[in-house]
Amino acid sequence: MTLTQFAFNNVRRNTRVYLAYFLSSVFTIMVFFSFAVNLFHPVIASRKGGTIEIIMGQTEAAILVFSFLFVLISVNAFLKVRSKEFGILMLLGMTKEQLRRLVFLENMMIGCLAIIVGISLGLVFSKLFLMILSSILVYEDLSFYFPYKAILLTTGFFILIFLGISALTPFIIRINSIIELLQGSKRPNREIEFSAVQSIAALLLLGAGYFMALSFQLYGINHFLDRIVLLIENLPYVEVILTASVVIGTYLFFTQFSIFILHRLKGNKSFYLHKTNMLWISDLIYRIRDNARMLFLVTILSAVAFTAVTGVYALSSVVKDEALQDNPFALTYTSYCSNKNEQQQVRIIEDMLEAHGFNYARVQSEVIKQVSNHRTIHIMKLSDYNRRVSALELEQAVLGEDQALLVPVYVRFDPKRDKTLSQQSISLDNGAINLEVVGVAPKVIFYSGLFPNLVVVNNETYDKITGIQEKYHSYSYDIPDWLNTREVTEKLRDQLGVGEHGQYFWSTRIEGYTVENQNKKLFLYVGFFLGAIFFLGAGSFLYFRLYTDLNQEKSKYIGISKLGLSFREMKKVASMQIAVLFFVPYVLASIHTYFAINVLQTVLYSSVFQQFLTVLGAFLILNIIYYLSVRSRYINYLKQFIVP
Numbered sequence: 001m002t003l004t005q006f007a008f009n010n011v012r013r014n015t016r017v018y019l020a021y022f023l024s025s026v027f028t029i030m031v032f033f034s035f036a037v038n039l040f041h042p043v044i045a046s047r048k049g050g051t052i053e054i055i056m057g058q059t060e061a062a063i064l065v066f067s068f069l070f071v072l073i074s075v076n077a078f079l080k081v082r083s084k085e086f087g088i089l090m091l092l093g094m095t096k097e098q099l100r101r102l103v104f105l106e107n108m109m110i111g112c113l114a115i116i117v118g119i120s121l122g123l124v125f126s127k128l129f130l131m132i133l134s135s136i137l138v139y140e141d142l143s144f145y146f147p148y149k150a151i152l153l154t155t156g157f158f159i160l161i162f163l164g165i166s167a168l169t170p171f172i173i174r175i176n177s178i179i180e181l182l183q184g185s186k187r188p189n190r191e192i193e194f195s196a197v198q199s200i201a202a203l204l205l206l207g208a209g210y211f212m213a214l215s216f217q218l219y220g221i222n223h224f225l226d227r228i229v230l231l232i233e234n235l236p237y238v239e240v241i242l243t244a245s246v247v248i249g250t251y252l253f254f255t256q257f258s259i260f261i262l263h264r265l266k267g268n269k270s271f272y273l274h275k276t277n278m279l280w281i282s283d284l285i286y287r288i289r290d291n292a293r294m295l296f297l298v299t300i301l302s303a304v305a306f307t308a309v310t311g312v313y314a315l316s317s318v319v320k321d322e323a324l325q326d327n328p329f330a331l332t333y334t335s336y337c338s339n340k341n342e343q344q345q346v347r348i349i350e351d352m353l354e355a356h357g358f359n360y361a362r363v364q365s366e367v368i369k370q371v372s373n374h375r376t377i378h379i380m381k382l383s384d385y386n387r388r389v390s391a392l393e394l395e396q397a398v399l400g401e402d403q404a405l406l407v408p409v410y411v412r413f414d415p416k417r418d419k420t421l422s423q424q425s426i427s428l429d430n431g432a433i434n435l436e437v438v439g440v441a442p443k444v445i446f447y448s449g450l451f452p453n454l455v456v457v458n459n460e461t462y463d464k465i466t467g468i469q470e471k472y473h474s475y476s477y478d479i480p481d482w483l484n485t486r487e488v489t490e491k492l493r494d495q496l497g498v499g500e501h502g503q504y505f506w507s508t509r510i511e512g513y514t515v516e517n518q519n520k521k522l523f524l525y526v527g528f529f530l531g532a533i534f535f536l537g538a539g540s541f542l543y544f545r546l547y548t549d550l551n552q553e554k555s556k557y558i559g560i561s562k563l564g565l566s567f568r569e570m571k572k573v574a575s576m577q578i579a580v581l582f583f584v585p586y587v588l589a590s591i592h593t594y595f596a597i598n599v600l601q602t603v604l605y606s607s608v609f610q611q612f613l614t615v616l617g618a619f620l621i622l623n624i625i626y627y628l629s630v631r632s633r634y635i636n637y638l639k640q641f642i643v644p
Contacts, residue, residue, distance in 0.1 A: 059526045303596070325448075329447070
């Protein structure tokens with residue numbers, strides 16, 4: 001028998017151990033290949049430097065990084081569980097070089113098979129993925145083509161990954177001592193002590209990270225909190241500090257605080273000595289170090305998956321709300337008063353809307369620009385403001401001659417921290433007119449970015465203003481059926497262009513909505529697959545952990561069954577241990593995700609809590625299904641070792 005045949009037989013005999021690794025690798029390769037098929041499609045490739053090319057390219061890079069780490073950790077787990085087998089082979093005369101070649105051949109066999117199966121499945125589903133992408137981007141039909149570039153890229157990258165990991169195996173497995181290899185993963189059980197200081201540090205670090213995530217929503221509660229929030233905002237690389245705090249806190253939570261909790265449970269004799277609690281608590285205490293590292297890794301991967309999917313799902317869900325907030329009116333045309341073609345252009349807009357059967361209501365406003373005391377101010381009169389907010393179903397304002405109202409220029413604004421909106425008084429005509437600010441309007445009334453530092457004044461005050469640098473006429477159209485204005489907008493672009501010599505400018509809600517809708521759906525498409533890869537990776541690591549310890553578990557259950565442990569009790573103990581491995585990371589990752597989406601909510605216009613619950617519910621169902629499947633196979637394997 002040649003070494004290659006021996007390696008093939010080893011892979012075939014260890015199917016149970018390699019299965020999760022192989023299937024996860026196949027799925028990862030299939031997703032990478034599918035994105036490469038999209039990226040190299042002739043229609044998409046012709047639009048160099050576009051959003052889709054950037055997003056797809058970044059996704060490919062993320063999958064490659066994850067794949068390298070995933071394969072490295074997986075091979076490390078396999079080599080540990082088979083160390084006793086390697087010791088026997090060396091005892092029978094196999095040299096260190098032959099053992100390294102054997103491990104190299106086994107890893108490359110699995111890797112090459114995963115590449116072939118992954119690309120084959122990718123080819124099967126490539127047309128479906130192209131149809132989905134075509135629907136998202138509102139492109140012409142992305143026809144199927146033979147993706148030889150995608151095949152070469154996928155094959156080349158993943159062969160390099162498997163070759164690189166195979167080259168690292170001599171450093172992963174220590175083959176200096178046959179005795180150590182024969183001992184396998186068995187080590188003398190020694191209770192691990194915990195540090196009270198590090199246990200407290202775990203909670204403090206997690207608490208600090210959570211507080212920083214919530215700090216943006218705590219501003220304005222009281223003066224003391226405001227100072228802390230401002231201090232946090234001014235920290236350099238605050239996002240890096242927040243992430244590092246949570247990651248380190250999570251590691252200490254499992255390596256230190258979890259041991260503290262188990263010791264407390266052990267100290268509670270009534271609970272510890274109740275039925276089979278002693279078995280699973282003692283086992284976790286003695287094996288907590290290995291479990292803690294694995295649980296930490298699974299928690300971080302799960303949190304990344306939950307946050308990524310929640311984020312992209314939330315972004316895609318609030319696109320319409322964003323469009324309504326950014327553009328309160330479906331169409332806004334603004335002209336300089338010096339534009340002689342203003343009325344003709346307004347007529348073109350309205351004739352086009354009427355020709356396409358759209359009902360609309362027009363709101364007209366006048367805005368003047370003044371530079372007073374070296375500050376640019378845009379001013380509108382109260383009657384125009386009230387007509388505009390009435391159309392938006394907002395409360396009208398009442399102002400005296402010496403009063404002013406500030407209007408936000410961007411949707412996300414904070415009157416307490418925005419210098420423009422925190423003004424207490426307004427000076428016009430270089431100090432000739434001084435006004436007291438009595439409030440801030442509740443929302444944008446033109447569209448985001450138009451007329452910065454906008455002030456509403458009483459009509460009589462408006463008529464007294466003399467220092468005018470520019471004057472604008474703005475026409476806004478409320479169109480109930482705005483979602484169907486794409487065609488009319490394209491025709492108006494052909495006729496009006498983007499503004500003749502800077503004499504006018506205009507914006508439509510449907511254009512911003514279309515672009516954002518495409519981008520957010522593309523993020524959802526990408527985020528779904530990245531989340532699935534991370535979740536499968538986390539599940540695979542749990543699978544590896546269980547089967548790495550399977551031989552040790554077998555010996556344990558044979559021993560305690562001789563002492564009278566029934567199958568029912570064994571099933572309960574094993575179920576509890578597996579449940580801890582599956583659901584403690586899920587719970588902690590869910591908490592991490594909750595605080596992460598609070599950061600996300602600061603840049604969105606509506607709550608994403610519903611999307612958060614939906615994503616967690618979906619992952620919980622998948623986690624339960626995976627748990628029941630692994631638990632069933634695990635218990636059925638151990639059942640044969642229970643002494644009748």
